Amino acid sequence: MPWGSQLDPDTTMGGPRGQFPSTQLSLLEAVSAGDALPNEALERVSALYWKPVYRFIRVKFRKNNEDAKDLTQGFFATALEREFFARFDPVKASFRTYLRMAVERFAATEHAAANRQKRGGGIEFEPVDDQALTTESPEEIFEREWQRQLFALALDDLRAHCEASSKRLQFDIFEAYDLTCGDRPSYADLAERHGIPETSVTNYLAWARRMLRQLVTERLRGVTAGERDLRDEMRRLWT
Amino acid sequence: MDLNDAVLDRLRHVAALPDLTGTRYELESEIGRGGLGVVYAARDRHLDRRVALKVLDSTLAAEAQLIARLEHPSIVPVYDTGMLPDGRVFYTMKLVAGARLDHYLERAPSWGERLRVMRRIGEALAFAHTRGAIHRDLKPQNVMVGAFGEVYVMDWGVEAVAGTPAFRAPDACPDRRSDIYALGALLQFMLPLSAPPALRAIAAKAMRADPAARYADVTAMLADIERFQDGLAVEAWSEPLWHRLRRFAARNAVLLWLLAAYAGVKFLLFFLRNL
Numbered sequence: 001m002p003w004g005s006q007l008d009p010d011t012t013m014g015g016p017r018g019q020f021p022s023t024q025l026s027l028l029e030a031v032s033a034g035d036a037l038p039n040e041a042l043e044r045v046s047a048l049y050w051k052p053v054y055r056f057i058r059v060k061f062r063k064n065n066e067d068a069k070d071l072t073q074g075f076f077a078t079a080l081e082r083e084f085f086a087r088f089d090p091v092k093a094s095f096r097t098y099l100r101m102a103v104e105r106f107a108a109t110e111h112a113a114a115n116r117q118k119r120g121g122g123i124e125f126e127p128v129d130d131q132a133l134t135t136e137s138p139e140e141i142f143e144r145e146w147q148r149q150l151f152a153l154a155l156d157d158l159r160a161h162c163e164a165s166s167k168r169l170q171f172d173i174f175e176a177y178d179l180t181c182g183d184r185p186s187y188a189d190l191a192e193r194h195g196i197p198e199t200s201v202t203n204y205l206a207w208a209r210r211m212l213r214q215l216v217t218e219r220l221r222g223v224t225a226g227e228r229d230l231r232d233e234m235r236r237l238w239t
Numbered sequence: 240m241d242l243n244d245a246v247l248d249r250l251r252h253v254a255a256l257p258d259l260t261g262t263r264y265e266l267e268s269e270i271g272r273g274g275l276g277v278v279y280a281a282r283d284r285h286l287d288r289r290v291a292l293k294v295l296d297s298t299l300a301a302e303a304q305l306i307a308r309l310e311h312p313s314i315v316p317v318y319d320t321g322m323l324p325d326g327r328v329f330y331t332m333k334l335v336a337g338a339r340l341d342h343y344l345e346r347a348p349s350w351g352e353r354l355r356v357m358r359r360i361g362e363a364l365a366f367a368h369t370r371g372a373i374h375r376d377l378k379p380q381n382v383m384v385g386a387f388g389e390v391y392v393m394d395w396g397v398e399a400v401a402g403t404p405a406f407r408a409p410d411a412c413p414d415r416r417s418d419i420y421a422l423g424a425l426l427q428f429m430l431p432l433s434a435p436p437a438l439r440a441i442a443a444k445a446m447r448a449d450p451a452a453r454y455a456d457v458t459a460m461l462a463d464i465e466r467f468q469d470g471l472a473v474e475a476w477s478e479p480l481w482h483r484l485r486r487f488a489a490r491n492a493v494l495l496w497l498l499a500a501y502a503g504v505k506f507l508l509f510f511l512r513n514l
Binding site for chain 1: 254
């Protein structure tokens with residue numbers, strides 16, 4: 001049974017998606033540039049990680065939509081207060097792993113405290129019957145949501161870039177071919193639909209895919225701790 | 240934009256395709272995934288020929304440099320190296336038309352043919368060892384047998400490659416002896432259940448847990464295989480007497496037949512004389 005089929009609907013929160021990103025500083029560069037992480041860097045992190053954190057908490061701690069939202073908001077607020085980012089050591093783990101483990105600790109503590117208040121101690125989970133059944137672990141769901149959010153953000157960037165640079169046709173062709181859920185149209189169909197040669201269709205597609213990769217890389221650069229971390233994350237993403 | 244799993248997987252795939260803009264190559268299709276990289280078929284526009292283009296997952300340019308140093312008939316020649324706009328390193332090499340060793344064995348080649356392929360692999364490995372290179376990940380998926388019987392050992396490893404469990408030596412630090420272990424595992428993989436015990440013993444000796452108990456080098460192992468093919472005793476196996484007699488009989492069949500014929504004639508003459 002797919003995840004979420006028995007849950008109340010997910011939140012639509014998750015922070016606004018950014019505009020076309022300029023070349024971004026890595027997290028470490030951003031941290032070392034000042035005492036606190038600049039707002040722009042924080043926005044990058046929360047734009048990418050809000051949804052994965054929220055879904056991780058929902059599945060791992062069996063929370064309903066509202067509680068999971070509160071915990072997610074609480075995590076990001078606490079993380080900022082406690083100089084969470086400054087304590088990150090890229091030698092020990094990737095930023096993604098560091099963040100997930102911090103979420104787990106934070107949510108477990110909050111969950112235990114809430115249960116103590118309510119029942120006088122001990123962690124008690126909600127009955128499993130009321131929760132979603134899934135074959136994926138919470139960690140796998142976190143990873144999958146992270147990928148989904150990363151590509152969603154990069155697609156928003158691509159769309160914004162195409163609109164700003166009069167390349168709407170390129171995006172339309174890419175959307176019709178690579179983003180469609182059902183049967184893909186053929187190159188010939190797309191060429192006929194837009195009144196252009198087939199070679200232009202393939203060129204536009206290649207361009208859009210190249211741009212998407214660039215934009216994904218840029219988004220990743222903003223939430224990784226330098227070139228090595230970036231390459232490791234990219235390898236994980238492509239394979 | 241909400242992405243379902245199918246679209247997400249497609250995007251991950253298309254975004255990973257190498258951007259060859261500004262190079263002399265045109266991407267055709269993915270043909271395999273190996274140690275730390277993906278191999279594509281591509282067209283070299285300058286020379287109008289198809290090549291294999293391997294994109295490494297990280298800046299492991301050392302792999303291309305390593306292979307470029309190894310000029311041998313059974314090692315795929317590297318044509319060119321370069322860097323993609325995203326920083327990934329790629330290199331191009333001869334596109335081998337043929338079958339992977341594991342697929343090739345499904346055609347049930349003869350004994351002699353299996354051992355010929357084995358010796359070609361061993362020769363490539365022995366050559367690489369003399370150049371200070373080790374493979375690190377020798378396995379059937381990394382050997383190609385071409386349409387004309389040529390054999391290529393591919394995917395020469397770099398330090399980041401840990402090897403494939405069934406072919407990986409239990410050594411703490413991989414070295415030439417670890418490659419000998421993998422060669423033994425490959426021989427064992429190529430042998431059918433009915434293989435002679437001498438050949439099995441050669442594979443077992445190469446695969447000893449203690450590196451010092453394996454063959455000293457690949458050449459010594461190949462020499463043992465050659466001894467087997469010549470009908471001689473192999474170093475890896477102290478054979479029982481009846482095996483030795485049978486081998487002697489097989490090697491000297493003509494002589495034994497002549498002796499038997501001579502004895503038969505003598506007996507017949509003796510018999511006729513005493514009638």
